[in-house]
Amino acid sequence: MSKRHDAIFDDVLKDIAADPTPADDRAGTRFLKRSNALAEAGTREEKVLRWVDPAQCVMWDRHNRAYELLTEDNCRDLIDSIKAQGQQEFPAIVRRREGPGAEYEVICGARRHFAVSWLRAHNYPQFRYLIEVRDLTDEEAFRLADIENRDREDLSDYERARDYANALDLYYGGRQKTMAERLEVSEAWLSRYLQLARLPEAVVAAWPSIREVKELHARALKPLLADDDAAERVQQEAAVIAAEQAAARAGQGSAVPAPKVLARLKAAGEGPRPSRPATVFRRAPEESGVVMKKRGHKITLEFSDNLSEAALRAAFDQFFAAKFGKK
Incomplete structure (x- = not known):
């Protein structure tokens, strides 16, 4: 995670108490609010953090990480970190979803969701999933997920490329220049990932x-x-x-x-590389002679064991002449 991300999340979590499950939490979640001054606009924004059962959350259907590829092995570092810290340190970004089923959809935080879910399923039911609830459009959700995951080595090039290809038509009308400007990347850089997606x-x-x-x-x-x-x-x-x-x-x-x-x-x-024609040294056309094959810096000479001494000597004289310029 970049220093920029660290600074943002450190500020968000500064006043969060260590115990995520107070006795007076009727709904089984905890509302955590912190005012965040926005210097540019001169206004204030309320950040709402909650501790929830990860079963209340599903992945956004355009999430840029292939959740089905997450395993205990490739999330082991995060699982061990959460166990050591006693809780999830950085909140996942979610938004409310419509309809029956899960209450939230995860925009950023698939690995955190998997890790907490795995712990709860393996004798650690006390762990809960820390989320920050935001009101986001699809395009805003896409850009937020891209910003958070762009410098992560555990998100593959192909997952990122596939996400960009989908977003190009969904949010930017197929205009690559517009998309590059919104993501603050060069068109050439974006073009390479779109080529991968194809x-x-x-x-x-x-x-x-x-x-x-x-x-x-x-x-x-x-x-x-x-x-x-x-x-x-x-x-x-x-x-x-x-x-x-x-x-x-x-x-x-x-x-x-x-x-x-x-x-x-x-x-x-x-395709197959054209083979070089073999060079044959012989005393007379009707004789098989000595066949020279060259591969790199190596020369192989082949001849029949029935070739007479005189024919063999004549063929080798021709080879030496060709090799060393002797007459």
């Missing part, structure tokens, strides 16, 4: 996980996918790799690591 699903499926699909992968494959023949070869190889990844997830064999996935897809797209 990777064919069959190609994305070749990676061990979408968390391992990087923006640089899309850049490497872009020229190949722009050519119809090369794109077809890339997708055919991607299907083969995806089957290997599925088998590995089922316990059959090892997963293909991300660097090897990219190498195989590039090799497929580029």
Whole structure:
């Protein structure tokens, strides 16, 4: 989390008491209000924080993190931190939702939601989910989630790219320049992530996980996918790799690591390299002679064991002449 985020949340939580469950809390939640001076506008804003059961919250359907990919392993650091602190330190950002079911939808704080839910399900029912309730439009919610998660390493390039691609049409009418201005990023930077989001699903499926699909992968494959023949070869190889990844997830064999996935897809797209014609040294046209093959800095000489001594000597004389310029 950036220093800017730390400063904001430190101010929000400054006056929160350590015990999140006072006896006089009838609804099982706690309202925590703190006035926050807004220097630019000269007005004051009330921040409302509550401790709630995480079951009262669901992920916003356009949340930029794939909640289904969260596990005990990849949230272990946060789970251990909450256990050590005795409570969640920083509030998740939510807004009220309409209709039956959960009361809130989570804009920022999916990992915190998973961690608290996991703890409550594993013998720590005292933990509650700290939320800050805000009134946000969809576009404001998108920008807020992007600002909070942009510098987080645990949000993958592909999750971020997919979120940007959806937002481009939903909130900015397909205008990339407008979106870049609202997010305060360069058009070139945004364009690279949108290119990643356009990777064919069959190609994305070749990676061990979408968390391992990087923006640089899309850049490497872009020229190949722009050519119809090369794109077809890339997708055919991607299907083969995806089957290997599925088998590995089922316990059959090892997963293909991300660097090897990219190498195989590039090799497929580029096609087989033309082989150099072999050089043959022979005394007479009807003889098989000595075949020279060169690979890198290595030379291999092959000949039949039936070749006569005279024919072999004549062939080697030709090789030496070609190699060292002797006549």
